[in-house]
Every structure is written in C-alpha cells, then in structure tokens.
Amino acid sequence: MKGLDPFVLKDLLKVYLKEDLGHGDITTCHLPGKESTVTAVIKAKDHGVLAGLPAVSGVFSLLDPGVKIEALADEGSAMVDGTEIARVTGPALAVLRGERTALNILQRLSGIATITREMVDLIALTHTRLVDTRKTTPGLRLLEKYAVTVGGACNHRMGLYDCAMIKDNHIKVAGSIQAAIKAVKNAIPFTARIEVEVTNLKELEEALQAGADMVLLDNMDLATLEQAVGQAREKALTEASGNITPQNILAVAKTGVDYISSGSIIHHAVWLDMNMKIL
Amino acid sequence: MKGLDPFVLKDLLKVYLKEDLGHGDITTCHLPGKESTVTAVIKAKDHGVLAGLPAVSGVFSLLDPGVKIEALADEGSAMVDGTEIARVTGPALAVLRGERTALNILQRLSGIATITREMVDLIALTHTRLVDTRKTTPGLRLLEKYAVTVGGACNHRMGLYDCAMIKDNHIKVAGSIQAAIKAVKNAIPFTARIEVEVTNLKELEEALQAGADMVLLDNMDLATLEQAVGQAREKALTEASGNITPQNILAVAKTGVDYISSGSIIHHAVWLDMNMKIL
C-alpha cells in the first residue's frame, strides 16, 4: 500500500466508480454468465514505470470483497510491452464492472511515474530533489501526487491547507512580502512551514529577513539562481521553478538548489498503454 | 453554459474545491488585505482552443456569490499567447482561493479541446465524426467529455449506464456475441442503444444479425474496414477504433465509417499554459 492511506483511498475510489457506474452497468448486469468466476490479466503495452497497484485492489474489492488480486509486478518497477502487471480472479460481474476504472487509474498513474522517473534520473547524482506542484487534475490529486513519489520525486504541499505559500498575487494583496509573511507566520500552526515566491535577489532578501522557511526562486537565470541559493543557505530551503525541462534540469540542479519543482511531470504526462484480458 | 448542466456542475466543483482547500487556505485566510476587492485577469500563454469558462464562473461563485466574472473570449474560440480569457473581480479572499482550481480545470479542458479540434479539422470535409471514449481521468469525466464537444467532436457514452456495449471480455463471459446481445437487448431501457465490438467480418455479421444498433470495428485495416462499413450500412451505425492518429484519421474516415473514436484526445492531451494575475 506504500504511502497511500487505505481508508482515504477507499473513499476516493467510490467516487470514481460511481462516476462510471451511474445507475448501474446496463451491459454486465444483464450478461449471461455474469455470476461465473473468471480470471483476467492486466498487461502493459508500452514501457514505463508501474504505479497504481493499490487502486487496482481497491476498485475490485469495493465491487466484491471476494475478488482476488495477485500482483505480478512491483509498484515502481519498470515495465516493457507485454509485462504482466496483475491477475484478477473473481465473479465476472465485478471484474467487468471494475475494469475501466482500474485501468484508467493505473494508466494515468503509470504515465506520471514514468515521466517523473525520467526527470529524477537526470539529477540522481546531485543532492537536489524533484518536486511536484498543485497543478494536478481536479479530483485526482492525491493519486497523482502518489504517482510522483512512486516515480522517485517528492511531493510539494498537498493543498492550500498544509503549508503556507505566499505568491505574487498574495504579495500584491498584502502590500509587501514582509506584511504577508508576518501575518501568516503568526497565525498558522507552528508545525507548518511558510514558503515565499521571489523573482529577484532583493525580494529574496526581504523574504529571508521576514523569516520565510522556504523560498521559491521563480524563473531566475542560472547565475542569479546560484547567487540566490548562496544567499539563502542555512536560512531557508530553496526551490527553483519555471519551465524545467529534461534539457535544463541538471544545470538547474548544479546551482545547488534544494528542490526543483515541475508541474509538467503531472500535467504533461500522458497515459501508459495497458489492457486487461479475461483468460 | 453550453451543454453543461449548472446544477450538476456545481456539485462537481465543490468536490474539486474541497480537494484543494482541505481544512482551509492557511495562507489567504490570514493575509492582510484579504477583504479588499481586487481584479484579476486570466490569460493564455500558448495558442489553442478555450474550454472551461462555465467552471471558472462556477468556482468563484461557490467561494463568494459576489465575485463578478467577465468573459473576454468565447468558449471554443482560438487563443494565442497573450489572449485575455476572463476578468475576475471580487474580494481577494475568494479570488486567491479559487485561482488554482479554476486554472487547473481551464488548462486541462483547453488542452483537450485543442487536440480535439486539430483532429476534427482533419476530417471536416467527410461525414465522419470524431468521438471520445471512457478512457478519462477518474473524477473529471463530465468536464473532459464536455471539452471534447467544445473541440468539435462528439461524445460516446458517458458511462456504463447510458448505453450498452459488448466488448471482447463480455463476449468471452457470455459465450457468444449472439447470447450477449440477446440477453442485454431484452433487458435494457428500449431508449438505449447497444453497441458490439467486432474484430472481423464474421463477428460483424453475427452482431448485425443479432440486432446490434452500433458496431465498433476494432483495429481493422482500411480495406476490411471499408468492407465492414458496407456490410453494416442501413443496419447499424459504424465506429472505427484503434490507434487513430493525425496521420491516419483521414484515410479511416474515407472508408465511410460513421464515427471514429479516439481515447488519446483525452488521455494524451496536455495542459494549455495560462495564468491569472491580479492587476
């Protein structure tokens, strides 16, 4: 189950199943043989990184606790075209009704894990870690962020509630970086960190003096970035963002920045091809 | 509001907002100036097709009915880098808390509409229509399918409940195409159509004789496809599927098939770049 909370996962999966089932599966519920026990195998049809196995178990168990799921590959492992992922055995009624929802999650999550792993590998020899953002598909954030960790990257905050983040629009409203930090820092749980987005070294200095725990160094050129990282050392964690690509990520990491954030590992990920066939 | 039901949309948007807000936005809720009225502009940073405006209104209205949204571009219109999409005016508290959710929907939907439009344009001079599939992001299906229509394509069924579809796995369970069709056709609402997936002309004949309303001609080569289309004429609607690309879509359409389905207009769509800036 890795880091996914099974209680929370179950509630999400119910929402996804309801979206597909509506008032019921009008094909399968009338199908001859629906009560028979069948075995199906889920296979990859492309190469990539597997993510989403706990959701596969979860989907079929919700439809029928008697369905047995046997994992044939490890979460986070590399797949090629033809890799067998899981064997699902149970009443056809449950296997057929859960197929699409299970695959949709698995394909989406594996797509994210795959692109994430590619980026992570590029900076593997540095101390810098790749992180995601809140640019996620509405309704699927928890699973998408889980896939990012399967791919080897780290999560940024999960939402607006678990970390304070002062961005350009907030600063405009508050009047100044300092005013924003002071008010927010004083009010949030002491356990929560506060991050501030800055675009130049002057803003960085203001953020550091006001007590930012983390600084988001937005769209800086490499030279400025390196200077910023030095300036923030021992004062705040540093995060670089802005059009990170496979071409530039290593250079960014070499500035010594602690974290590099990329929205595109989620919002530019495409599905990994898979299918499920009843034997 | 185009074809989106506003009552249904509102409930979905609540789910998306809750995902981001959790127990509350700990930055904005403590920000100096949060009660002040601000105006923000949403802009495209890339070219593509705009989709999702009703969700933008919906998100901000849920947070504060007093927020005013002024559309600056039409749903479905072409955008370039810099196109102003909408002006949002209201209390900073609502504008800042809704920003990410509104953008996430808008960027995802516009990405889908963009890729869909490109495909649709390729077959614009044929009678064939492009349709989507049930390969959608769990939790976002209704909006993703809406984006497909904004892009000019047509929806396939919305879920397992509004159209019967007998695919390879169903046939294996039922024992035969005929057995499956007969039982399902007899049991579903007479208003619902029944589609059958076939992979060769023999299966097609069996499906037609058993009374399929639609046939999904799966992964056929062009010659077989053309023959199948002829065989099904006046008997059933025809749909071609299987690795449809910009390269082959026109050739497929020229077989005379009624519909071409593509999962990739949704699962291979990436986000269109946008941002929102408070003036």
Place this chain on the structure above:
Amino acid sequence: MKGLDPFVLKDLLKVYLKEDLGHGDITTCHLPGKESTVTAVIKAKDHGVLAGLPAVSGVFSLLDPGVKIEALADEGSAMVDGTEIARVTGPALAVLRGERTALNILQRLSGIATITREMVDLIALTHTRLVDTRKTTPGLRLLEKYAVTVGGACNHRMGLYDCAMIKDNHIKVAGSIQAAIKAVKNAIPFTARIEVEVTNLKELEEALQAGADMVLLDNMDLATLEQAVGQAREKALTEASGNITPQNILAVAKTGVDYISSGSIIHHAVWLDMNMKIL
C-alpha cells in the same frame, strides 16, 4: 441480482435505512434478547408478482453481514395469500431493525410488478412492448423501474440524462420541432437516441424529417395512431401514450405501434400485502 447493480443498490438502501433509523432504533437497541439469533419468514398475504428480493438481502446485509437470507420464491414468480417469500436468520437486532424497510420495498415493488404483469399479459401476443415513464416516486425510481422489468415490461429512459426527449414545452421554447431536434441531436452523445413528442401527422412528419430516432405519439385516436405508425415505419421507433387502460391497451397494440408507455403501472400501483413473522 437480476439487472440491479449491487454497488448502486447498496447506496440507495443506505439512504432508505437512514430515513427509518434516524439516530437509532430506540426500541430494538434496548430490547432484552436483541443479541439472540432468530429466524423470521416473510409471507405474502395477497396474490401478485414478487419483486424486490435483492433489496431484502441488501437491507439485512447492511445491518449485519452475518444475516442469512434464503429465498423461498423466485423473483418474478406468482404469489398467493400465504406464499412464503424468504427466510431471514440472524441477530434479532438486525432482523427487527431491517424489517420495515425491507417490507416497504418489497411490497411497493411487488405491487408494481403485479399491475405491470397484468398489462403485459394483455398484449403478449402482439409485438408491442409496454414501457414505463419518468412519473416515479421521487427517491425510488431505480427500484420502481426495476420492478417494471420484473413485471415483464421494458424501461423508458432512466432520467433526463440518458436519452433526449423533446416534448411540447421544449418545442415551445425552441420555436419549432426542427430547431429543437437539430440542436439537440448535434450536441448529445451519438450513442443516445432522441425522441420527439408529436400530436398529429403533420408534427410527426416534421420530426421524422428532422431525424428523430423515436416518436411519442401522444393521445392519438386509434385510426390516426395506425396511420402514424405506418408513416414512421423504418424511420423511427414508435411509442403510443395517453390514458392507456386494460380496456384499450390491446386495441392500441394492434395499431402496430412498437411501444406503449404507461405511467400508471407505477403511479397507480398500490402495495401488495405482506408481513414478516419471527418463528
């Protein structure tokens, strides 16, 4: 489970149980002996058609997965006063708390199946099928429509979402039958049919030319109806509606119409008498 989706059924049954239980059954939860295992038998006290068994299982299983339900009669079978329907064995706590909800569903559904079967039998030798409408009890539609199928009739659309239907009020808003059909047909999933309500042969012709898949021939006299059926042949499915009674249903069917819709098989059905007694 016949055609009812068990995942969907479970959610509905929870709603019905909560309606009756509120903050808890204050009688049974304090009753001496509530932990003891009891066996109860559900019996018919009148003749009719049995419908609702899956709900009986569902209700008691929700209250306690350990309750065993043994069906003593088949779903859809004929009952007389005294017919034993099911034996329920389990902790008194669950048996007593579920009794009323299980019976309420069973009695209501059996009442619908009974009146439906009577109507269906009257046209059994014709090709015409009896169908229901959306005039159902708010909150119970899925189960009421299921009972209609148990009675031998067919379902019309399940709601406003799974089939387009253009009725008099829609035509008034749209301006013309043609305008309405054209816009709606173009926008809905291609898998969904579109039905148009017409009251005379001129409107019928307009609907057929605009591409209606089905026509609802509303309140036509028999001669007109027969003419309409001929006019629509091979162009659209035909449905007759309007004050269908046991007295006139056969005559209507003899016009050759495909479907006859009746709201009264649901909204004029009354409960079949039953009870449950602990042995």
Place this chain on the structure above:
Amino acid sequence: MKGLDPFVLKDLLKVYLKEDLGHGDITTCHLPGKESTVTAVIKAKDHGVLAGLPAVSGVFSLLDPGVKIEALADEGSAMVDGTEIARVTGPALAVLRGERTALNILQRLSGIATITREMVDLIALTHTRLVDTRKTTPGLRLLEKYAVTVGGACNHRMGLYDCAMIKDNHIKVAGSIQAAIKAVKNAIPFTARIEVEVTNLKELEEALQAGADMVLLDNMDLATLEQAVGQAREKALTEASGNITPQNILAVAKTGVDYISSGSIIHHAVWLDMNMKIL
C-alpha cells in the same frame, strides 16, 4: 411552508433532482431558447386536495434562485379538473428541468392528501383522529407524512428513533410484554412515549400494568375494541389498527378509541393527475 422545515426539505429535494438529472439534462441543456424567460402554469386535471406547494418552490429555487413561483391555490384546498395551482416564471433552463420532479412530488402528495381527507371527513364528528404508519415509500417518508397532515390526519412516529414501539416480533424476542416494556422504558429519552401492540384484553392488561403510554389495539372486533378502550381509559392512549376502510372507520371511531391508524392512506394512494404547460 406549513410544518415542513425548509432546511431539511432542501436537502431532500436535492436528492430527488439528482435522481432525475444524473449527469445533466441532455435535452434542455442544448435547447435553443433555453436562456429565455418563460411562464408556465401547473394545473389539476382531476379533483382532490392540493399538497406539496413548498416542494414546488423548493425544486425550482434549487435550479435557479431567480425563478418566481406564484401560488394560485392554497395548500390543502380542494381542486377540480382545471384548477390552476401555481404559476412558474423563470429561465426555460430551470423551468423545464424542474418540471417532472416538481410534478412527481405534487401529484404523489396530493394523491395522499385526497384519500386522507376522505377518511378524515368520515370521522369528523367523533373525537377520534386518523393517523398514518411507517408504511411509506422509501426515500419519501417525510413528504408523504407531511401530505397526511395536509389531508387533516395526524402523524404517527416518524421512524424507529422518535417513539418506542413494541410489536409482536419484539415481544417474541424479549420473552414477554413486561420484560420488553421495562427495559425499553428505562433506557429511552424520558420525553419519548412507548407504545405496545396488543391483540387481546389480557395482553392489554399486561401492557398497561407495565406502564405503556400508548396501546395499539390490533385487529380487534368492535366489541373487544370498545372494552379495550374502556380498560385503557386514563391509563394510556389507544390506537386501533387493522384493515381500516371507509366502510368501517366510523364504527371503529365510535368505540371511543383515540386514534385509528391506516397505512393505506399512503400505500394505497394513487397520483392526482396534473400537468404543467408553458404559456
């Protein structure tokens, strides 16, 4: 709004609307003219008692707070064929989408109020009051019981939670009337009454001595009933039940019993005919 709690009503109406709307009204949401303002009139097509007006307002307001509802008849008033009930003015989008749900409630509730009023009138000159039971349509109980009050009768308990009731099955589990009453009486809120079902004078005596607040005199002949009423006087409220009909209700009332309960005013009520026409 009479006795219906508007906050509670709103939540119920949402459930009913969702049942009909599903993922959206695919006809109306694509209809030309859907944004135009229309006026519709709801009319009775049969005689009876009007019940359900608050739900009509509620349904349309949920769809669009801008819809204006003008009642043309009073809740509880007598209607004949042609009586205008309400005028609904607002965007066609809301008027068309709410029509069926509003009518379904109105027709069902008016049907109940009508049959209830007929029964109530028969015992109007006695001190006895007619009451309902828990034999209600799953999902619609609150509104059905409301309709009973509009018809002039009184409600029995609303569910298993607001009054204790010891019936034959409970007694079998507890071992004796006395054991059941003692345990339950001691445990429930002191504000709640406890009713016991008895079938003869001996059981009645046992119930009275054990402190029953109310006694349900089940299926007694008139002579026994009269004796039972005398025996219970000043000790417990009395309720007669069992196959109450228009033919025997006055005779039952003349025994002096305090309440006569009838399930059939709900489960044998049929819909009152009505329609809604856009002007």
Place this chain on the structure above:
Amino acid sequence: MKGLDPFVLKDLLKVYLKEDLGHGDITTCHLPGKESTVTAVIKAKDHGVLAGLPAVSGVFSLLDPGVKIEALADEGSAMVDGTEIARVTGPALAVLRGERTALNILQRLSGIATITREMVDLIALTHTRLVDTRKTTPGLRLLEKYAVTVGGACNHRMGLYDCAMIKDNHIKVAGSIQAAIKAVKNAIPFTARIEVEVTNLKELEEALQAGADMVLLDNMDLATLEQAVGQAREKALTEASGNITPQNILAVAKTGVDYISSGSIIHHAVWLDMNMKIL
C-alpha cells in the same frame, strides 16, 4: 453495544476518522513495520466511569476489519488509575491510525459518565431522575447523550425533531403559552410529547390547561417548585432546571419533581485521563 445503534454509530465514526486522517496519516503510512501485528492496551490513568467501548471497536474495525478488540473492563464500570480497559490486536497501520480518535471518544465519554454518575448517586434514594439537555458539543451529541445513560441518567429529547418544547422565546413569538401549545400540539405526531417552560405558577396553570404533557419549571426556588410539582401532579410530568449543583440537587429532588435537568453533566465534564501503549 448497549443502546447505540451500530449502523448509526458507524457513520459517525467515519466522520471523526476523516477529521483526523485528512488525506492520510503521513507518519504511519510510511513507517517501517506498519504491516506487522501489534497488541496495544488502553489504560485509565485516573478514576472514573468507563463509557465509549463500542466506539473503540467501531473505530478500529473501520480501519481494518481484522483488528481484534478485547474488552478488559465493562462499559459503565468504575475505573482507577491503572485499570486496563481494552486490548487491541491488529496491524500496526490500523492500531496507530485509530489510537487518537478512539481515545478522544473514550476520554470524553468517560468524563461525562463520571460526572453524571456522581450526580445520579446523590439522588439515588429519591424517585427523581437526572436528565441531560441539548447543550452538547456540536457533532458529538449522540455519543455524549449515550455517555449520560452509561452514567445512569436519562436523556431529554435528542434534538428539535423528537419532542416539542415551547420555551420563553417561542412564547414571545407566538403571543401566549396557550396559542403556542394549541398550534404545536395539533400539528406534531401524536406520539410526541410537548413540554412547556414556565417560570411561575400562573404560567404553569396556563400550560397545564392548554394540555402540556411536560412542564419545565425553570429556576424556581424550592418552595415554589414544591408547589408547582403539586399543582402539576397527574396532569403533566415535571422537570426542574437551572443551576443544579451537587450541593442543591438532593433538595431539588425532595420537592418530588420527576426530572432534574442539567446541562453541566455534559458541558462542564472534562476528559478522563487514559493512554494506549503498544506492548
């Protein structure tokens, strides 16, 4: 399970667990050894009355049906510092995630049962019973009122829905005690009692004559209270309220009043100290 309805309890516990878990327990879900089976013991660290055992079972079962709970003390029994309450055996993942929610309920409920028992004991030799009020912690009422019964007192009404209560503010709105009683009594379920708050003997007389079933004698001195109790004898149940303390409760009971209500047994209860240790 005593008087708590297990179906209702389960739904409440889900709410409490979700409050604590949010998007998941980020400590335990990543912990080495989380799949191992552990045994933990819940112990009291102070003396008092145990209440809440069904919730302990419920919490852990929701997280993992395989967790085994062995009660080591009886619900309602006296505890001292060191008393072992329950042994919990199961996967560390479930045991650690449920710990705080289970303890929070147990400590709060035991705190209430403890203070309630102390008050109940003071009037044990009188016929008067102690009852609670609607002054309960929002969200936890059902369990808090359950704890009151474990402590030996009786519940007043559970909410605004299961008993009518006319208080000073209601009388001001209605114009008079008589007008309020008459309208409410006529409209509510006949199974529900009606209580009226009075502050002097004149109001009491008015309430009794208008048919109050219960009278709340608010803040009367002992002499007046005694007179009021006599005046109400055989006409209505009597309840005394207003600053009941351990010092004055016996004197109040000796006036012969039927019930004494105290909000403070809930809103002035503090938690009983407990902990849970993995062995």
Place this chain on the structure above:
Amino acid sequence: MKGLDPFVLKDLLKVYLKEDLGHGDITTCHLPGKESTVTAVIKAKDHGVLAGLPAVSGVFSLLDPGVKIEALADEGSAMVDGTEIARVTGPALAVLRGERTALNILQRLSGIATITREMVDLIALTHTRLVDTRKTTPGLRLLEKYAVTVGGACNHRMGLYDCAMIKDNHIKVAGSIQAAIKAVKNAIPFTARIEVEVTNLKELEEALQAGADMVLLDNMDLATLEQAVGQAREKALTEASGNITPQNILAVAKTGVDYISSGSIIHHAVWLDMNMKIL
C-alpha cells in the same frame, strides 16, 4: 472571519445543524408568528474571552440568508456578565431554529479561548508560545483549534496529515527512532515538518542526528528540559509537554523551550455561560 475558511466552515455548520434539526424542528415549524421578524440579543452571563462569532453568522445565514447579524463585541475581546455579543434580526423561524446550535458553538469556543488566554498571559513575557494538541472533541476540531488561536495560542498540527509525528508507539513499531525518521522523512511532502517525541537526552540526540525538525520533550523535569533545549538549539524546534498547569507553565517556559503544548486548554475547558433572548 479571521483565519477560518468560510467555505469549509459552512460545510461543518451544516453538519451541526442537521444533528439538531433531524427531520425538522417540530416546535418552531408549527408556531404561530414564525414568519414574523424578530430581534434577539446574545449575551454573556459570565466573564471570559469571546470566540465563535463567524459561526454565529454562519448558522443563521444557512437557515435564512436574510437574517442580519450585528456583532456587538469583537472576536477575542474580554466579556463580563451582561456583555452584549451580537444582535440577530430575521424571521422567527430561522432565529429560533438556529439559537441552540449557535450558542453551543459560541459557548464551547469561548470557554476554550478563555482558559487559553489565561495560560498565554502567564508566559507573555517569554518567547515561548503555548500550543494545542490533537486531543480535541471528535467532530469539532477545526473550531476548537480556531478558538485556541483566538485565545492567543498557536495550533499544533491539525491532524495526522499535515505534519509527521513519531511518538513512542511509532518507535516501538519501527524498531528505532532512526529507522522511523529516515523512512518517514524521505516519503512525506518536503514542505511538511517531522517531529519526534523523546523522553531523555539520549533519544534526543538520536532524533537530532536523524534529522528531526522538531522534538517533543515529553515529561522531562525542568533541569533535563533545560539541557535538552540547549542540546537542540539551532538544530530543531523544541516543544515541552506533559501535565502543564498554570502553576508550572512559567517555569517550563523559562527553560527556553520554543513551544509548550497543552491538551487541557481544550479537553479541560468548560462552557462559558450565555443566552439569547428575543426582545
């Protein structure tokens, strides 16, 4: 609205209202004059700190958006017996139905803010801040923790999801402090801090070396505590816990610890007395 997210608050208040309203307020909904406009004043009957005003507005607005709330005292201000807190003007139907829920929140939250303020004042001259714990009333945590901030203290983590915390039971499962920290630190969002509970200086050293961001110094005597604070300086934030009382809090603060956590400011808080009277 201070730091409470209004969107989140609204959902919570709905839950609390439903708990009290059930199927509806059977007193007020039948009360003569319920449609009339009334004005009520909420007053303190004891001295303390006011907390909960946003909830008062929220409750009445949910029942009727037309209700006007005028605050007569400031959130967080000191009250004495007689202080007028708010004036509520609107339909009696809404004012009477919301009274108890609004007061229950206000009294509970003000009770917490009052005891919190007393503790905060004792260490006002030190740099140490008082914080709460997760020992909160199930269902009310968000509002209780809000009250703590109104009282001048700071929140600890909101739940199991927004900060990692390794306590004695976690360490037992993981095998060692180091193993637990390493695994958890690596997996959680990098924005989240990790706190470790230690009971002596050896464990402290292990936690610091493994990279704990915060250390919970549990139940240490003052001398050890002071040593621990020194040892952790510049390495981790320090938090002292364990039987903090008004008597010892200043001494604990003087050790230089950053935070002192106290569960009792919530679980030993009792309600502040208040009432609402219609003028």
